[in-house]
Amino acid sequence: MKDKIRIASGQGFWGDLIEAPYYQVTRGEIDYLVMDYLAEVTMSILQKQKNKNPNLGYARDIPELMERILPIIKEKNIKVITNGGGVNPVACAEAVVDVAQKLGIEKLKIAVVVGDNILERIDEFLESGIELNHMETGESIVKIKERVLSANVYFGAFPIVEALQKGADIVITGRTTDTGLTLAPMIHEFGWDINDYNKLSAGTVAGHILECGAQATGGNFLGDWESIENFAEVGFPIAEAYPNGEVIITKHESLGGKVTFETIAEQLLYEIGDPKNYITPDCVADFASIKLEDLGNNRVKVFDVKGEKETEFYKVSVSYADGCSAVGSLTYSWPQALTKAKAADRILRKRLENLNLQFDEIRTDYIGYNATHESLAKEINEDDINEIMMRIAVRSHDKKSIERFGREIAPLILTGPPSVTGFAGGRPKPSKVVAYWPALIPKSLVHPEVKILEWK
Template structure:
């Protein structure tokens, strides 16, 4: 099926992160008419996890959940003409596309045309880029990447809509990308369908806003919505978002009829502000959107119209996301019961710290929280009452010295018999020692990386 009219394209959001509701994309395809299904799998830390997986297995390094999902929905997508645009490719888009091709064969879908968008992975080129005078300074601290070069585990530049549009123009039914921006997955189909020019910045900015609305799944359709949360119906079968876009740049945010959740001015506003920096300059590789120009209006039940979006040109830079090893951490917990639960938990934390000091262990950070009292609102929670029924003591440590963190993990259990009383909840065993992957945001000249972006097509 084609769009409702040639003037309208329905782009559905089906995943807000790697690990989101696996049934949501199925409901999006089966629940009513859509033209595109957009699936966002990548968060900042995800790339380093995938890089680690690929280093162990050259055929790994992408969102594996995507393959069984495609096996379920591909026949319906092909029959209904729904195109899939996803960044599930992670650090290995070709392997992901091959796995999708194999899935297509298993469900007897013949002639599936898949496009692979890659070239974002800078790991092999990092030293060449540094040598060529691209310092990739940390955007927050100004430090040069060279200062942590030996600890870098992944480095990817954010690609915009251009290669995805090229893939769609090449007739792909499924587009698998590496580190494309979340928003581009939604607005690339609009550029393709409507033939928007690359200098039509108001239109591109409208697409960016649509992408921001779509990229976190149910967070715009009633999920995680604080505004009168108790009135939001049917979260068990919550409808994921659908953007009905028009060539003129305005669009409607909605969800399938009969699905749970809610689309109102309030749910849309909360998502518009999520992870927002300077709202007048939301920078993407294709345009800069001004969120202070967004105009919202109600357009019937569970329909919010978005218009008025203004935008400007993108910057000469693209953003690079680097993950690097930053020591180790572990978090241990114990539960203390009434009476004086909080006082006991604090006393236990003091005993623990003293034992760690006597062992001569060095930590970059030690953090003590009382879950059930101050772990989310800190000092704003005030002093805990003596009659608090129970509280969980949560102690975290971080250090470059793995041995110190391991030793910490062995010091939690002894508190049960050799610390303050009325303590339980140690069934989980020793806290796990985790390697910390820190995030290094940087900018790079477009010209240094854009020629490396490439689109390849597979037929299965």
């Protein structure tokens, strides 16, 4: 057994810093590169792409990245784990095989985890009495069944562990929890018991720290953010994991960013609910038990993590179509920028009303004044304000109303308050609203499957 492994975060979401995984594999020693590509909205986008082309439906950044890093990870024996397979992990893996063959790389084992996609099984579940009720409202999924776009179960670390045990160099999954990507190599390398919930929780906590990339190393840090050096080449976090469950979070020395008690604490609190019940498919971690020790030199020890047995359910994320929305904006300059913007909003709303358009919601924000902090924004002295952007957003189940709204923004330039500009983008176009339906499903009904792609 290794006495420690170094697991590096390469992406915090699909669209994150493209150079980050390249830095991780070139600027220092690591054993694993883990990359989270999937947000809820990503799954519905990928499903749409797959519907149009059965060979798509995965994060297309992956083959491009692999072209750059495959020779390096092969030479350094770095294993890659990612959930960027989206709704088509097999096609993603095949694309990576193509890249490897093109580069002349031999003996590479790619594993794929499938089985999370239950889009085609919803009727089967409903017929057998599994109702997939909304976790918060308790409503039956029947209400939105005809509008479902994607449906995936969140798998945890264990299918990835199986893939690693089969000797995979690269593991590509569909919907896997972000934390499972980081926990899996620890279970695999250290032989942790499936019932050792404290250790599984320790690995889960490390996964939570890594899952948003540089948010653990100084990115989006609300403490003393100006003290963060070299944001331009920010180092993504690395979890140095030990067999006893202790983890030291660090980063490559030559890269920017900062790892301190404060930067790690902020990430630990990111998007959590009840800290004592951080539920994953692998365990229920207690975030209130976590202890941190700042060792200096961008090293923070995470230890004493406690946790409990996992639940008997997988979480399901269903996305469904829920009408359309559009956003328009215009910018008004000094003098009286805010007064002009507010007048424009009143005029526009009156016109929408006269047209008898149907909206579920109309919302106006004044960027430069209250768009982020709303009623908490300080009152402003208009003499001190150079410009205000009026941003108006609408949502409707009637697409025609949204389209007409898009045609009512530009006229304000010649038919409303003066010193107005900023309509270069053209008419706001309706975009489809995708909503989410969180549900639970008994683990006994869904089974992950690990497939190995191998060639000589």
